[in-house]
Amino acid sequence: MTFSRPPIIIDLPMSKKLRVALVSAEISPFAGSGELGDFCSALAARLPALGIRISLFLPKYATPGIECLESVPVVTDLQVPIGQEKTKAGIYEVRGDDLSLYFVDHPKYFLRENIYGTATGDYLDNDERFIFFSRAIIEFLRHSGRPPDILHCQDWPSALVPVLLRTHYGGEPLFQNTATLLTLHDLSRQGEFPAESLALTGLSWNYFTPDRLSMNGKFNFLKAGIVFADLVNRVEPADPPGTGAGKHPPGLDEVLDKRGLTLAAIRNGRDEASWKAAAREYRELYLKARQLRRGGSIVN
Numbered sequence: 001m002t003f004s005r006p007p008i009i010i011d012l013p014m015s016k017k018l019r020v021a022l023v024s025a026e027i028s029p030f031a032g033s034g035e036l037g038d039f040c041s042a043l044a045a046r047l048p049a050l051g052i053r054i055s056l057f058l059p060k061y062a063t064p065g066i067e068c069l070e071s072v073p074v075v076t077d078l079q080v081p082i083g084q085e086k087t088k089a090g091i092y093e094v095r096g097d098d099l100s101l102y103f104v105d106h107p108k109y110f111l112r113e114n115i116y117g118t119a120t121g122d123y124l125d126n127d128e129r130f131i132f133f134s135r136a137i138i139e140f141l142r143h144s145g146r147p148p149d150i151l152h153c154q155d156w157p158s159a160l161v162p163v164l165l166r167t168h169y170g171g172e173p174l175f176q177n178t179a180t181l182l183t184l185h186d187l188s189r190q191g192e193f194p195a196e197s198l199a200l201t202g203l204s205w206n207y208f209t210p211d212r213l214s215m216n217g218k219f220n221f222l223k224a225g226i227v228f229a230d231l232v233n234r235v236e237p238a239d240p241p242g243t244g245a246g247k248h249p250p251g252l253d254e255v256l257d258k259r260g261l262t263l264a265a266i267r268n269g270r271d272e273a274s275w276k277a278a279a280r281e282y283r284e285l286y287l288k289a290r291q292l293r294r295g296g297s298i299v300n
Helices: 033-048 127-143 160-167 196-200 222-226 253-257 272-293
Strands: 018-023 052-059 070-082 085-098 099-105 152-156 177-185 216-221 231-236 263-267
Touching: 018 033, 018 127, 018 231, 033 052, 033 152, 033 253, 033 272, 052 070, 070 127, 070 231, 070 263, 085 127, 127 196, 127 253, 152 160, 152 272, 160 177, 160 222, 177 222, 177 272, 196 216, 216 222, 222 253, 263 272
Parallel strands: 018 052, 018 152, 052 099, 152 177, 177 231, 231 263
Antiparallel strands: 070 085, 085 099
C-alpha cells in the first residue's frame, strides 16, 4: 500500500465496485505489529485486484507510523453520542492508489502510544474508547450519505459496530443494504466489561440479556458482535494448519454454534498465492453478507 497526500473530500464514491469498509484497532504498519494488524494490511492490499474498493478505519493513535503520515481532515466536528452526551470526533484521511485510510481522532481516547494498555495492564477506559470508535465510524458514514456495501469488523474492539448499526440506526433507509461481517482472530480477548458500560452505548437494558449482550453478568463486546453481525468468520492460522474453526473457547461455543451456515472459517495466507486465495474467499463472504442483508439466504 502506497499513500500520498489526498484532497479534502469524503471518499465514498459512486461506483459499481463492491465497497468494503475494513474496521480495526490495528492495521500494520500504522499501529500494531501482531497478527491482526498484518492481516488487515495483507487483505486490504489484495482486494482491489478483485474489483473491491477498500476504506480502512483506525483510531488516530500517537504512534510513529501514524504521525509520519500527511493525513488531512475530512470532518473536524463530527458529533458522536457517548452515553447521554455527545462529543466531537475528527476524521482524517490518507488516500492511496487503490484504497483510502481513515483515522478517527479524539485525543482523550487515542492520543496514546499503546493501543490497549501499558505493561501494568489494560487502559481502564477501553470500553468507552472503543464504543466511541465504533459509533464515530457509523456517524461518519451517515454524514457522508454513502455507506459501504460491507462493514468488515475485526475482533472485540470493533464488534459493537454491527450492534449499534442494527439498533440505533436500524430504522434508517441509508443503512438498510449495509451488511456486516465480523472476523474473529483472538478469542482469548473478548472485551469483557462491567454491566454498567452498557450505558455508554445508549442502549436499553432490555438488550442486556444472555441471548444478546451479556455473558456471565458482564457486557461482552465480542459475544454481542457475534449475535448481531450478518456473517461471522473465524480465522484459521496459516501455520500450523487445521487448528479447527469448530473448537470454540468456553462460553462462546454455544453462541458460535448457533450461527450455523452464517459462521465461516478462512485460513490466513502464508505467501502471495495463499493470500490471493484468501482474498477471493473473503470476496465470496462479502457477497454472501450482502445477499443476506438484502433478504436472501445461504445454503450448502
